Amino acid sequence: MIWWNYSFPFSEPSADGPLFAHANEQSLKSGTTVDQCFEFMREVSARFPFKVLMMGYYNTAFKMGEERFVQRLKDAGGVGYILPDLPVEESANLHQLSEKAGIEPIILMTPTSSDKRLAQLGALSRGMVYVVARKGVTGSKTKMGDDVLALIERCRQHTNMPIGVGFGISGKEDMDFLRGSADLAIVGTAALKTWQESGAPGLKKFFAALMA
Amino acid sequence: MSWDRACCARRLGKRKVIAETGAGQHGFATATMAARFGFDCKIYMGAVDVARQRPNVFWMENLGAEVIAVQDGQKTLKDAINECMRDWVTNMEDTHYILGTACGPHPFPEMVSWFQSIIGLEAREQMLTQTGRLPDRVYACVGGGSNAMGIFQGFFDDDVELIGVEAGGLGVGTYMHGARLAYDDASVGVAQGYKTYFLQNDDGNMNETHSVAAGLDYIGINPIFSHLWEQGKVRFEAATDEEVKETLKLTMRTEGLIPALESTHAFVTALKEAPTMAKDEIILINQSGRGDKDIFTIADALDDAKWKSFVEGKSDQYRAERG
Numbered sequence: 001m002i003w004w005n006y007s008f009p010f011s012e013p014s015a016d017g018p019l020f021a022h023a024n025e026q027s028l029k030s031g032t033t034v035d036q037c038f039e040f041m042r043e044v045s046a047r048f049p050f051k052v053l054m055m056g057y058y059n060t061a062f063k064m065g066e067e068r069f070v071q072r073l074k075d076a077g078g079v080g081y082i083l084p085d086l087p088v089e090e091s092a093n094l095h096q097l098s099e100k101a102g103i104e105p106i107i108l109m110t111p112t113s114s115d116k117r118l119a120q121l122g123a124l125s126r127g128m129v130y131v132v133a134r135k136g137v138t139g140s141k142t143k144m145g146d147d148v149l150a151l152i153e154r155c156r157q158h159t160n161m162p163i164g165v166g167f168g169i170s171g172k173e174d175m176d177f178l179r180g181s182a183d184l185a186i187v188g189t190a191a192l193k194t195w196q197e198s199g200a201p202g203l204k205k206f207f208a209a210l211m212a
Numbered sequence: 213m214s215w216d217r218a219c220c221a222r223r224l225g226k227r228k229v230i231a232e233t234g235a236g237q238h239g240f241a242t243a244t245m246a247a248r249f250g251f252d253c254k255i256y257m258g259a260v261d262v263a264r265q266r267p268n269v270f271w272m273e274n275l276g277a278e279v280i281a282v283q284d285g286q287k288t289l290k291d292a293i294n295e296c297m298r299d300w301v302t303n304m305e306d307t308h309y310i311l312g313t314a315c316g317p318h319p320f321p322e323m324v325s326w327f328q329s330i331i332g333l334e335a336r337e338q339m340l341t342q343t344g345r346l347p348d349r350v351y352a353c354v355g356g357g358s359n360a361m362g363i364f365q366g367f368f369d370d371d372v373e374l375i376g377v378e379a380g381g382l383g384v385g386t387y388m389h390g391a392r393l394a395y396d397d398a399s400v401g402v403a404q405g406y407k408t409y410f411l412q413n414d415d416g417n418m419n420e421t422h423s424v425a426a427g428l429d430y431i432g433i434n435p436i437f438s439h440l441w442e443q444g445k446v447r448f449e450a451a452t453d454e455e456v457k458e459t460l461k462l463t464m465r466t467e468g469l470i471p472a473l474e475s476t477h478a479f480v481t482a483l484k485e486a487p488t489m490a491k492d493e494i495i496l497i498n499q500s501g502r503g504d505k506d507i508f509t510i511a512d513a514l515d516d517a518k519w520k521s522f523v524e525g526k527s528d529q530y531r532a533e534r535g
Binding site: 009010012014015017025028033057058059060062063135137 | 303412
């Protein structure tokens with residue numbers, strides 16, 4: 001099963017490490033608009049079999065209006081969204097609209113979430129759950145160890161949704177480590193880095209190696 | 213405020229403190245506190261602000277703080293806040309984020325406002341002691357809003373007009389300013405963990421801001437202020453860079469005061485409106501910072517030949533010493 005998280009650029013990407021922060025900035029500087037993002041999403045979802053998620057920051061949805069956001073996402077062939085800066089306490093309306101439209105709000109569970117919090121998050125989870133492998137922002141390497149497995153186990157107790165693990169997943173070794181424990185591995189910065197260093201051919205090789 | 217925050221950090225058992233700073237005032241205060249309390253201290257400051265507020269950077273570093281010049285985005289206050297949030301989510305175990313701007317995620321806007329309220333409580337008491345009555349108007353500059361929230365809180369329950377003065381930058385219609393409420397360019401958004409009026413485009417991405425004063429050069433405003441403004445309880449005006457420079461000359465010559473460029477914004481509007489007030493009305497202006505830190509910017513604005521030759525002389529000396 002393959003999902004594609006498509007990052008819509010935002011000017012204040014405070015959950016992102018240097019590489020993605022810079023990518024957001026470069027994208028906006030070169031004039032990327034939300035319209036273009038949805039258009040690209042539509043083209044990709046029409047052409048490829050994988051599920052497409054919007055990933056970004058809440059202001060993108062808030063500014064166009066939550067209802068319109070969900071509708072546009074649906075029209076573009078997206079199946080859900082990940083908005084790491086939207087706390088569940090503030091998301092009732094958006095989740096309701098999403099439910100009606102069949103769009104999945106992807107919830108994040110983190111190492112600092114208490115069991116009480118995980119239960120609350122688990123009850124609201126739809127589609128999949130994004131488990132953040134470590135504290136911090138995107139990009140830095142996560143040392144895959146027992147604590148990551150324990151975190152996944154802890155999250156599992158609160159949701160029946162497939163679990164994706166992200167933040168610092170950099171290659172096949174990490175994928176192998178997570179196999180049997182997580183359902184999905186979420187690779188962002190490592191792919192972006194490969195793209196920057198060796199372009200499309202490099203990225204193709206990178207993904208082939210991951211999936212081997 | 214930094215003393216209160218030191219107590220928070222100690223109570224939470226944290227040994228490291230981080231803070232964002234625009235003009236360098238909050239960073240300076242945090243570095244001072246950290247030196248006294250023995251905390252490791254890291255100050256995030258936009259690279260543009262590091263360049264224009266060197267005197268404060270010098271003191272922070274000599275107080276033992278590490279000053280990190282943030283190279284992202286516009287390289288100003290908002291980018292320093294983003295970088296602090298990144299540091300904090302990574303190192304929260306041993307690190308306390310001393311957010312100084314009265315913005316950011318809950319509970320920071322309230323927390324910063326509360327700690328700053330000492331300014332208003334003291335000002336109110338001093339005014340009553342010295343004049344026997346309350347001021348008619350209170351003026352304060354507003355970047356994120358911490359000093360203004362501080363002084364205004366002393367007068368929320370009184371019949372006193374409160375005026376916040378934002379950065380007019382290059383003026384109305386230039387889109388090069390930091391006036392969220394005084395001008396018509398901002399709209400409601402959610403960023404950096406809070407909801408308020410932001411200077412942003414239709415996609416919800418932030419616009420470039422500008423002010424001669426680093427501490428007012430910011431996209432958003434304390435959300436409590438947005439609420440009070442919508443209720444008509446606080447009035448917002450803007451002062452342009454040009455007005456600030458002229459007013460600073462005036463306060464230096466006529467009052468012997470050297471307010472910071474930020475605080476001078478409050479003086480601009482107060483002096484502009486004073487002639488429309490009755491002779492016996494009382495004006496209270498919050499001089500939230502001194503202008504010593506702005507010596508380079510002010511010398512440039514005044515085109516001060518003696519200062520320039522002094523700096524040239526110094527630079528020749530350093531070059532000669534380096535061989």
